[in-house]
Amino acid sequence: MKQQTSRILCVGDMHLGRVPSRLPRNLNRFNILPEQLSPAAAWQSTVQTAIREDVDAVLLAGDVVEAEEDFYEAFSLLDAGLRELIAAGIHVLAVAGNHDVMVLPRLADSLPGFQLLGRDGEWEEVLLQCQNGTSLHILGWSFPSRAVHLSPLESLPTLEAPAAARIGLLHCDLDAGPSPYAPVRSAQLRQAPVDAWMLGHIHSPSEFSASRPIGYLGSLVGLDPSETGRHGPWLMEVRSKTDISMQQLSLAPLRWESMEVDLSELEQAEDLPVLISAAVGDQRERLAPELGETRLVGCRLRLVGEAPAELDRVLAAAREGLDDFHHERDGVSFFIERITNATQPRIDLLAMSEGQEPPALLARRLLVLARPADDPEKRRLVSAAKEDLRRLHAQPLWSSLGERDLSEDYLVDLLQRSGRSALQDLLAQQEVAK
Numbered sequence: 463m464k465q466q467t468s469r470i471l472c473v474g475d476m477h478l479g480r481v482p483s484r485l486p487r488n489l490n491r492f493n494i495l496p497e498q499l500s501p502a503a504a505w506q507s508t509v510q511t512a513i514r515e516d517v518d519a520v521l522l523a524g525d526v527v528e529a530e531e532d533f534y535e536a537f538s539l540l541d542a543g544l545r546e547l548i549a550a551g552i553h554v555l556a557v558a559g560n561h562d563v564m565v566l567p568r569l570a571d572s573l574p575g576f577q578l579l580g581r582d583g584e585w586e587e588v589l590l591q592c593q594n595g596t597s598l599h600i601l602g603w604s605f606p607s608r609a610v611h612l613s614p615l616e617s618l619p620t621l622e623a624p625a626a627a628r629i630g631l632l633h634c635d636l637d638a639g640p641s642p643y644a645p646v647r648s649a650q651l652r653q654a655p656v657d658a659w660m661l662g663h664i665h666s667p668s669e670f671s672a673s674r675p676i677g678y679l680g681s682l683v684g685l686d687p688s689e690t691g692r693h694g695p696w697l698m699e700v701r702s703k704t705d706i707s708m709q710q711l712s713l714a715p716l717r718w719e720s721m722e723v724d725l726s727e728l729e730q731a732e733d734l735p736v737l738i739s740a741a742v743g744d745q746r747e748r749l750a751p752e753l754g755e756t757r758l759v760g761c762r763l764r765l766v767g768e769a770p771a772e773l774d775r776v777l778a779a780a781r782e783g784l785d786d787f788h789h790e791r792d793g794v795s796f797f798i799e800r801i802t803n804a805t806q807p808r809i810d811l812l813a814m815s816e817g818q819e820p821p822a823l824l825a826r827r828l829l830v831l832a833r834p835a836d837d838p839e840k841r842r843l844v845s846a847a848k849e850d851l852r853r854l855h856a857q858p859l860w861s862s863l864g865e866r867d868l869s870e871d872y873l874v875d876l877l878q879r880s881g882r883s884a885l886q887d888l889l890a891q892q893e894v895a896k
C-alpha cells in the first residue's frame with residue numbers, strides 16, 4: 463500500500479517590508495537589485511514552490527510583517543501571495559507574532575481562506591483535510607498584544623491525543639527566562655500532546671529531531687550578517703504521528719557567512735588578497751550543494767593566526783578595495799562585508815631566542831622543531847614528548863583519549879602549536895608587566 467504522506471510548507475519570521483542591512487553599496491555590479499534580495503522576493507518564491515510542490519498547507523509562524531505602520535507595500539505583497547495559494551487550493555494558516563498583532567487579524571477578516579489561529583491569545587485548533595484523504599490537526603496561539611510576559615502554554619486547555627498528527631504553531635521565546643515575547647520552556651512543549659512544534663521569533667533555524675520536530679523555523683532570509691547559514695522555508699512530511707520529517711529549502715536569495723582565514727602560513731602580507739580570494743573560493747565549493755536559489759553571499763572574514771610584517775598596511779588597502787571584490791560562479795556572487803583582524807604578531811624566533819629568559823628558551827625549542835626530521839636535538843624533544851604523552855594516556859582520567867597514534871608528524875605539530883601559543887601568552891604577560 464502506498465504510504466500516506468501529508469506535506470506542509472512551514473515559514474518562519476519573514477519581516478516583510480524590511481530591507482536586509484549591510485548590502486554592498488554598488489549592488490548593480492552584481493546585476494542584482496536590492497528588491498531581489500528582500501524577504502518579499504523570498505516570499506514570492508516560497509509561494510511558487512508551494513504551488514509547484516502541490517503541498518497541502520502553508521503555515522506562517524508570526525512576524526510576517528516588519529512594521530504595523532507604514533506597511534502598505536508589504537501588505538499588498540503578502541496579500542497577493544496568499545491569494546495565489548488560496549486559489550491553488552492550498553490551506554494557509556498563521557499565528558500572529560509580536561510584530562503583527564494588528565495586521566494579521568485584519569488580513570484574515572478581509573481574505574476568506576486565510577486563517578489566523580488563536581486570535582486574542584485563545585488557543586485554537588483546526589482539522590485540515592489533506593489531498594490523500596488523511597487529516598492533520600493544527601493548533602495555534604496568536605499574540606493578543608505586542609508584549610506577553612506569561613507563557614501561552616499555561617493557558618493551553620487539556621487536550622486529548624487525537625488519532626491524526628497534531629502540529630503546533632507558535633511565536634514565542636524559548637528557554638530565555640523572563641521575556642516580553644511569550645516565554646516558553648522546552649519541557650512545556652514536550653509535555654503537550656503535540657507531535658511537532660513549529661516556532662517563530664528567533665531568526666536562527668533549529669536542528670529538528672528526526673521523529674518529533676520541535677524548534678525554530680528561522681528567518682526566511684538572513685536579515686543581517688549575524689543571521690548566517692542556510693535560510694528558507696521548511697518542507698514537512700507527515701507520515702504518521704511519530705514519523706514527521708523536516709527539510710529546509712534554500713530559497714533565500716541572500717545568504718550570510720562568517721569565515722576564519724588563518725594567516726600563519728602567509729609568507730608576505732602582500733599576498734593577503736590572493737589568500738582571501740582563495741578562502742572565498744573554498745567556501746563557495748563547500749556551500750555549492752546547498753546554495754539553491756541563493757544569488758548573493760555576504761562574507762564576514764575574521765583573520766586569525768600569526769600575522770606577517772606590514773599586515774596593517776596591506777589590510778588597510780584591502781579594506782579600501784572591498785567594494786571591488788567580486789567572486790562569481792554559476793550565477794552566485796560573493797562579496798566581503800567586513801574583515802576583522804584577530805591575528806597575533808608573528809614572532810621572530812631567531813631574535814627572540816637570544817638570552818636565558820623563559821621566552822628565549824621556548825623560542826630555541828621551536829627553532830629546533832623546525833629542523834629536519836633526522837636532527838638529533840629534534841629527535842630528543844619529540845621522543846621526550848612521546849614519553850610524557852604515553853604516561854598521561856595511561857592515567858584513568860585521560861584513558862578516553864585511547865591509544866592515539868603518536869606519530870612523529872602529530873607530535874611535531876602538537877609541540878609547535880602548543881609552544882607557539884605558550885610563547886604568545888608569555889609575551890602578552892611581559893607586555894602587561896611593562
Ligand SMILES: [Mn+2]
Pocket residue numbers: 525559560561633643662663664
Ligand atoms: Mn518576534
